[in-house]
Amino acid sequence: GDFPEGLPQKNGATHTGMFLNWCIHNDLISEELKEDAAEEIEKLKRREITGAEFILDSCDGKFSSYDLNELGNLFAKDYYADDTDFGNKYSSFADDYVNIFDAKAEESDYEYETFYHIEDTYDNYDLMKQVIDHRYEEWKEYINS
Incomplete structure (x- = not known):
């Protein structure tokens, strides 16, 4: 809806791609997708x-x-979706995504124009992966409490 003009279509999938990449590496994908x-x-x-x-x-x-x-x-419903009990208690994926890349940009005296301007790179994925790893551990404790 608020996708900026002039950016490649791929930029619209960067954040989702990072989440799905993490899910693939953590064996949280469906058999259908695997096939x-x-x-x-x-x-x-x-x-x-x-x-x-x-x-x-x-x-x-x-x-x-x-x-x-x-x-x-189950994890996506609690973490990837906005405004969930888990997200409100810890953080949501979108909030983590914006916060980590805003902090990274600030270190370089830079500011992203929008959420969609964040580069689709493995350096960025590796940063986000650490955050998702941490949230996943919190989530496992949260659902078992």
């Missing part, structure tokens, strides 16, 4: 493509509950 995109999943694991490229090429640009297994969907 339908086996070759692309291997390319992603070898870092030959990014999560955004995976979503655009293998998921028709869409990320849905069909892409995740039961555990993946």
Whole structure:
């Protein structure tokens, strides 16, 4: 809806791609996705493509509950979705995403024009991965409490 003019379409999938990439590496994806995109999943694991490229090429640009297994969907419903009990208590994916990249930009005396201007790179994924790893551990404690 608020996607800026002049940016590549891939930028619209950067944040979602980072989340799905993390889910793939943590075996939270559905059997259907594993079967339908086996070759692309291997390319992603070898870092030959990014999560955004995976979503655009293998998921028709869409990320849905069909892409995740039961555990993946439970985590996504609490963390990736906005305004959840877990997100309000800890943080949501979108808040973490904006906060980590705003902090990174600030260190370089830079400011992202929008959420969609964050670069689709593995350096950025590695930063976000650490945050998601941490939230996933918090989430496991949260659902077991």
